[in-house]
Amino acid sequence: MSQPVYYCSNTPYNISAVHTVLNVIAGANQPINVVAFGVSMDGATATATPAVVELCQSTQATAGTVGASPPSPVQISGHPITFQPTVQHNYTAEPTVLTQVWQHYIPQFNGLYTEQFEPGSELETDLSGGSVKAIAMRVTPSAAVDVRAWMRVTIG
Numbered sequence: 001m002s003q004p005v006y007y008c009s010n011t012p013y014n015i016s017a018v019h020t021v022l023n024v025i026a027g028a029n030q031p032i033n034v035v036a037f038g039v040s041m042d043g044a045t046a047t048a049t050p051a052v053v054e055l056c057q058s059t060q061a062t063a064g065t066v067g068a069s070p071p072s073p074v075q076i077s078g079h080p081i082t083f084q085p086t087v088q089h090n091y092t093a094e095p096t097v098l099t100q101v102w103q104h105y106i107p108q109f110n111g112l113y114t115e116q117f118e119p120g121s122e123l124e125t126d127l128s129g130g131s132v133k134a135i136a137m138r139v140t141p142s143a144a145v146d147v148r149a150w151m152r153v154t155i156g
Contacts, residue, residue: 004078005035009071009150010089016144020091020098022070024153025060025134026125027084034123034135036116036152041145043108049142050105053113055123056098058134064088064095073153081155089149098136108145122154 010022021039026032039053067090073083088095101123106113117123126132137149 006073008087013090018140022149023088023136025086030084030155038114041111043145048108052140055102057132059097060133065093
């Protein structure tokens with residue numbers, strides 16, 4: 001059997017300023033690897049400036065303030081292993097310290113973007129005690145827009 005892969009997502013989040021929309025925090029004994037991610041937006045104005053979407057490493061120096069409980073991670077392949085990482089979403093106060101490692105402009109008008117990392121180039125966290133404790137997705141829109149975000153992660 002293959003390494004387990006989990007799907008983590010947020011619920012639709014209406015934002016008009018920079019917000020972390022999804023954050024996967026490593027478990028004490030389970031670092032995570034982000035193997036793919038995606039974001040979509042429901043902007044209605046074709047002339048809206050694209051949003052900035054970032055993937056960031058987080059030290060979790062401060063936890064930030066999260067929205068209600070996100071959907072539970074869903075194992076989509078591999079042998080069953082208990083998922084120890086924590087998934088948070090829809091922050092109203094940002095977690096810290098965020099270090100940008102990937103950035104792209106994504107259209108807000110029916111914007112959709114997905115990416116799968118090549119094997120060996122995935123974003124990953126450290127083991128417990130390291131400085132990279134989470135991988136976060138942050139979106140900076142130019143107008144109010146609903147955002148859906150997801151990550152596929154492996155553990156270990």
